[in-house]
Amino acid sequence: NFLYDLPPQRQLLDEVIIKYQLDDEKKLLNPPEEAKSDIQKIEQMPAFMGLYDIILNKFQKNKKAYQSAPMFIKIRQGEIWRLFTPAILHSGFLHILFNMLWLWYLGKQMEPRLKFLRFILFIIIVAVLSNTAQYLMGGPYFLGFSGVITAMIGYIWVRQKTAPWEGYNIPNIIFYFIGIFIFAMLFLQIVSFIMQMVKPTIGFNPGIANTAHIAGAIIGVILAKIPFFTWRSSE
Numbered sequence: 001n002f003l004y005d006l007p008p009q010r011q012l013l014d015e016v017i018i019k020y021q022l023d024d025e026k027k028l029l030n031p032p033e034e035a036k037s038d039i040q041k042i043e044q045m046p047a048f049m050g051l052y053d054i055i056l057n058k059f060q061k062n063k064k065a066y067q068s069a070p071m072f073i074k075i076r077q078g079e080i081w082r083l084f085t086p087a088i089l090h091s092g093f094l095h096i097l098f099n100m101l102w103l104w105y106l107g108k109q110m111e112p113r114l115k116f117l118r119f120i121l122f123i124i125i126v127a128v129l130s131n132t133a134q135y136l137m138g139g140p141y142f143l144g145f146s147g148v149i150t151a152m153i154g155y156i157w158v159r160q161k162t163a164p165w166e167g168y169n170i171p172n173i174i175f176y177f178i179g180i181f182i183f184a185m186l187f188l189q190i191v192s193f194i195m196q197m198v199k200p201t202i203g204f205n206p207g208i209a210n211t212a213h214i215a216g217a218i219i220g221v222i223l224a225k226i227p228f229f230t231w232r233s234s235e
Contacts (some may be wrong), residue, residue: 002085004131005074005140009045016042046070049139052193059197086134087127089143099145106152109168115232122229126151126219133215147216153178154220159230166231182217185210 018034022028031039044161045068075082090096111119130147160168189210223229 002082002089004082004086004135004142005048005072007047007069007073007140009042009047012042012045019042044046047139050135050137052137053139056193056196076164083128083131084124086131086143087145090145091143095144099149101143102149102152106149106156106170109156109170110152113166113168116227118229122151122223123148124157125223126216129219130212130216134212137211142212144212147212150178150182150213151220151223153172154217155224155229158221160225162224164228178217182210182213185213 016035016038017023017028019038022035024033031155048069048071090099107119110122114122127145127146130151131142134142134147153170153175156168156170159166159169
C-alpha cells in the first residue's frame with residue numbers, strides 16, 4: 001500500500017471484507033447482519049479525514065471525533081516513503097497517460113536546463129510538500145502526479161517571465177488553461193462546502209485533489225525564485 005497514510009480502521013475494514021466475502025460494492029452496501037456490527041464499530045473509530053471535514057463538522061455541529069484522531073500514523077512508524085508515493089499512484093490508464101504526457105512535455109524543457117539530479121530533487125520536494133498539503137486538507141485517500149505537474153507549470157511560468165534567456169517556451173494558453181482548471185475546481189469545492197453546510201445530503205465531491213494542485217503551483221513558483229533551481233546554477 002502506497003497511500004499517504006493507512007488508518008487502522010481501513011485495515012480492519014479490509015479484514016471484515018475478507019472475513020464476510022464482501023468482494024463487491026453491492027455486498028458492501030448491504031452486508032449480512034453478522035457483519036453490520038463489525039462495520040458499525042469501525043465507523044465509530046476516530047479517523048483523520050482532513051481539515052475540510054473538521055471545519056465542515058464544526059459548522060454542522062456534528063460531534064465526530066476527527067479532531068482527536070491520530071495523524072501521520074504510518075509515517076511516524078518509519079514508512080517515510082509514503083510522503084512521496086501517492087504521486088506515483090493513479091486511478092486508471094487515462095489518468096496516468098494524461099499526467100505522463102504532461103511530464104514528457106514539461107520535463108523535456110526543465111531537465112536539460114536543471115540537469116537530471118536537480119530535476120529529480122525538484123520532483124521529490126514538490127511531491128512531498130503537495131502530498132502533505134493534500135493530506136492535511138483532505139485526509140489520506142488521494143493519488144496522482146498532478147501536484148508535480150502544476151509545480152512544473154508554475155516554475156516554467158516564472159522562469160519564462162523573469163529569465164527569458166533560459167529558453168523556456170510554453171504557450172500562454174497552457175498557463176491560462178491550468179489556472180482556469182484549478183480555480184474552477186476550487187470554486188466547485190466551495191460550492192459543495194456551502195451546500196453541505198445548508199444540507200449535508202446535497203453536497204458533492206469533484207473527486208480531484210485540488211489542494212495538491214494549488215500547493216504544487218505555489219511551490220513551483222517559490223522554487224523558481226531559488227538560485228539553486230536555476231539554469232545558471234546547474235551549469
